[in-house]
Amino acid sequence: xxxxxxxxxIQFIRDWYKQPEGxxxxxxxxxxxxxxxxxxxxxxSTYVSSVGPFVDQFESMMREYTGAKYAVAIVNGTAALxxxxxxxxxxxxxLVITQALSFIATCNAISYIxxxxxxxxxxxxxxxxxxxxxxxxxxxxxMKEGVAIHQPSGKRVAACxxxxxxxIPCEIDRIVSLCDQYxxxxxxxxxxxxxxxxxxxxxxxxxxxxxxxxxxxxxITCGGGGILVTNDEALGKMAKHLTTxxxxxxxxxxxxxxxxxxxxxxxxxxxxxxxxxxxxxAFIEDKKQTADAYKKFFSETQYHFVEATSASRSNHxxxxxxxxxxxxxxxxxxxxxxxQVMTRPAWALMHRLQxxxxxGHDGLKNSIDIESRLVNIPSSVRHS
Numbered sequence: 001x002x003x004x005x006x007x008x009x010i011q012f013i014r015d016w017y018k019q020p021e022g023x024x025x026x027x028x029x030x031x032x033x034x035x036x037x038x039x040x041x042x043x044x045s046t047y048v049s050s051v052g053p054f055v056d057q058f059e060s061m062m063r064e065y066t067g068a069k070y071a072v073a074i075v076n077g078t079a080a081l082x083x084x085x086x087x088x089x090x091x092x093x094x095l096v097i098t099q100a101l102s103f104i105a106t107c108n109a110i111s112y113i114x115x116x117x118x119x120x121x122x123x124x125x126x127x128x129x130x131x132x133x134x135x136x137x138x139x140x141x142x143m144k145e146g147v148a149i150h151q152p153s154g155k156r157v158a159a160c161x162x163x164x165x166x167x168i169p170c171e172i173d174r175i176v177s178l179c180d181q182y183x184x185x186x187x188x189x190x191x192x193x194x195x196x197x198x199x200x201x202x203x204x205x206x207x208x209x210x211x212x213x214x215x216x217x218x219x220i221t222c223g224g225g226g227i228l229v230t231n232d233e234a235l236g237k238m239a240k241h242l243t244t245x246x247x248x249x250x251x252x253x254x255x256x257x258x259x260x261x262x263x264x265x266x267x268x269x270x271x272x273x274x275x276x277x278x279x280x281x282a283f284i285e286d287k288k289q290t291a292d293a294y295k296k297f298f299s300e301t302q303y304h305f306v307e308a309t310s311a312s313r314s315n316h317x318x319x320x321x322x323x324x325x326x327x328x329x330x331x332x333x334x335x336x337x338x339x340q341v342m343t344r345p346a347w348a349l350m351h352r353l354q355x356x357x358x359x360g361h362d363g364l365k366n367s368i369d370i371e372s373r374l375v376n377i378p379s380s381v382r383h384s
Contacts (some may be wrong), residue, residue: 003303006084006335012297013378016290023195026342027318029221030381033279038271045267049217050244052267054274059227061277066202068210068229072234073265073273074243077191077213080226081109083263084100084209085159087235090115090186094158095150095360097137097184098128102163102351105213107350108187114198115158118150119361127320127370128170129162129266134178141182148182153360160186164193164203166376167219167317168308172198172206187211189227194219194316195315196308204229214269219283221315222269286381289315294319294377295301306374318376320346327374333375346374 017024042048045128055073062071074080092114098106100119107117121133141148141157148157160179162170176186186207190196194205194212204210214225230236241247246260265273291314293309298305302352304322308314323329329345336343349364349371350356 002300002302002368004303006332009301009303009332009377010336010339010341016293017378017380017382021340023235024342024378025380026344026376026378026379027217029216030279030283031275033316034275035272038133038275039268041265042268044270048268049266050264052270054267054270058222058265058273058277061274062212062227062229064197065277066205066210066229068202068205069231070229070233070239072228072239072243073270074211074226074228074263075269076224077211077226078105078109079192079212079243079263080211080228081105081161081187081189082112083239083261084187084211084228085109085113085115085161086242087221087230087239088159088187088208090158091156093187094156095153096158097129097134097160098189098350099163099165099367100351100361100364101127101165101346101370102189102350103191103347104350104353105191106163107159107356110161111355115358116155117350117356118157119349119359119364119367120166121362121364121366123171123371124314124366124370126168126170126312127165127306127374128168128172129160129170129175130366131174131178134160134175137362138178138182143182148184148261156333157182157184160184161189162186162207163189163191164196166320167193167196167305167315168306169193169196169198169203169312172203182214185209191215192218192317193315194312195280197313199311205231208232209235214273214276219287219315220273220280222265222271222273222276225265225269225273283381284315285384287379290379291316291358294321316379318378320374320376322370322373323375324373329373329375336377342378344376346371346376 190204191213243263
């Protein structure tokens with residue numbers, strides 16, 4: 001094992017991306033297909049808002065790709081997760097199990113309902129919600145008249161939201177199995193993991209509901225956009241209804257039967273999404289080549305390259321390495337960013353943020369360790 005310098009890492013990244021100088025982003029979008037063609041078709045049609053053929057096509061492509069029976073195009077991933085939690089029956093002052101190692105959108109969506117996150121630790125190998133930590137948490141949950149009650153707080157445990165961190169699938173089958181024993185619905189935050197598989201099945205399709213993001217920095221993007229998927233017919237239909245302002249279909253009258261949301265994905269965004277979906281597998285293959293190159297390079301260094309378990313296929317959204325400690329992490333971040341090679345630490349753990357500092361957690365040993373040592377490194381698609 002070589003004691004590799006930060007400069008050698010920077011040089012490897014520049015060589016791999018064939019960019020000897022200038023700024024190398026963490027994850028840039030790539031538009032190399034029918035994006036302009038489909039956008040022009042949308043503009044020419046004048047259907048640029050939430051009604052139009054590309055919205056339907058986007059949903060159809062997602063159903064076919066993931067195998068989910070229902071897919072609803074939504075304005076962004078956070079709104080999709082909010083809707084998923086509402087459909088799962090989460091209510092104000094109830095608990096939602098999730099991970100502290102996550103982007104803030106996960107907890108924001110929980111907060112929109114007035115529910116409260118409870119933070120369970122992650123696994124070191126997947127960076128996602130730990131099935132074993134969940135099992136230990138559930139030892140303090142009892143069933144009362146078919147409802148899961150967290151004994152220390154007396155609150156109902158309304159849902160569980162595991163996230164597939166950086167596109168690496170968590171142990172989702174065990175998580176769903178454990179939650180099923182307590183009738184706790186699982187809403188998968190698959191925002192980062194479109195194209196990732198666990199035991200040959202797409203992430204986002206294990207739980208009652210799954211949600212994806214198509215933000216500008218994701219594996220594929222439509223600027224802003226999201227998708228909610230489910231195999232439950234009633235939930236699928238209600239998702240579409242509620243995200244369309246809960247308007248009762250009529251040729252001219254405006255009648256609404258629920259408090260609805262203006263959450264439907266615009267046709268413009270959906271057009272971009274359709275063009276990107278056509279290239280998704282090619283992008284994942286390109287990103288796999290980058291991940292494989294990183295794995296080989298870092299195997300001969302003091303740094304640990306994070307990779308998916310043998311049961312999984314990652315979409316390799318953001319590659320990550322673990323450094324020796326926080327001091328080394330901070331020095332690495334300083335050197336690489338000074339050299340115009342964009343790197344980023346993991347998010348600040350959610351329980352450290354003021355608005356979630358009161359939330360319960362299980363000690364979060366692994367999460368704290370990962371937060372102090374993890375760095376994301378450039379992961380863009382290289383070729384069209």
